[in-house]
Amino acid sequence: MKTIGIGLVGSGFMGRCHANAYSSVAGLFDVPLKPKLKMLAEANPELAKEAARSLQFERFTADWPELVNDPEVELVDITAPNHLHQPIALAAIAKGKPVYCEKPLACxxxxAKTMRDASESAGVATLVGYNYLQNPMIQTAREIVQSGEIGELFSFRGVHAEDFMADAQAPYTNRLDAEQGGGALYDIGSHIISLARFLVGPLCEVMGMQSTVFTERPEATNSKQMKTVKVDDQTHFLARFENGCSGTLEAS
Known part of the structure; x- marks a missing residue:
């Protein structure tokens, strides 16, 4: 079987999910290319070395441009913090390498438009990590809607809620940093928006509100030093779709 060399930038939760999927996909599905875990990039050498060992990558680096430029890396997978998505993707596209980028696409x-235009101009394949769209349940729901089986849609309600920041003592992370594209809307709201567009169609009007439930959090686990939170813990908005359907969307 032909192979494709994978370069993964980021080894957090989603990075580990992607790596595990690459390792098992050829044994579960009939795929034309078998992924080979060639290189992993992380923020520092120690973290990169340990993540590469744990996830079974052949090599590692603390310098993501090295990964992008490596000739054995044929696809660049980006699970780095949100503010790094654009520069990494543009560098990979410039090298003619396909890009799989986690959501949100950009800050x-x-x-996002710059990334889209670059990929279209270069003719490079790209994909955003809206994994829920590939769920058979969601695919079936779309088929039911498009077939007209349930009639015309007049209302849509979508909620994406997680509990990993529900504890006020959960430490500050890049998920809460405005400059790094943090906040509920960017982090998980992008999922419910993608589902709404997939099931109902393009949105044309929105009106919403955001709130920060915990205005400060510990700088690190068990730290007494607190850091101000400036992004949303919750976002709610009303929406109207181009087909006339209206509804509400929520990320928390």
Whole structure:
């Protein structure tokens, strides 16, 4: 079987999920290419070395451009913090390498458009990590909607709620850093928006509100030093779709 060399940037929760999927996919599905875990990039050498050992990558680096430029890396997978998505993706696209980028695609609409335009201009394949869209349940729901089996849609309600930040003593992370694309809307709201668009269609009007439940958190686990939180813990908004359907979406 032909292979494709994978370069993974980031080894957090989603990075581990991606690595495990690459390792097992050829044994579960009939795929044309078998992924080979070639290189992993992380924020520092120690973390990169340990993650590469744990996830069974051949090599590691603390310098993501080294990964992008490596000739054995044929696909660049980005699970790094949100603010790094654009520069890594643009560098990979410039090298003609396909990009699989976790959501949200970028921190601003302008950044996302730049990434889209670069991939289209270069003719490079790209994919955003909206994994829920591949769930058979969601695929079936879309088929039911499009077939007209349940009639015309007038209302949609979507909620994506997680509990990993429910504890006020949970420490501050990049998920809570505005400059790194943190907050509920960016982090998990992007999922419910993608599902709404997938099931109902494009949105044309939105009006919403955001709130920060815990305005400060410990700088680290068990730390008494507190850090101010400036992003949303919750986002709620009303939405209207181009087909006339209206509804509510929530991320918490």
């Amino acid at each position: 601003t609409l302008e950044e």
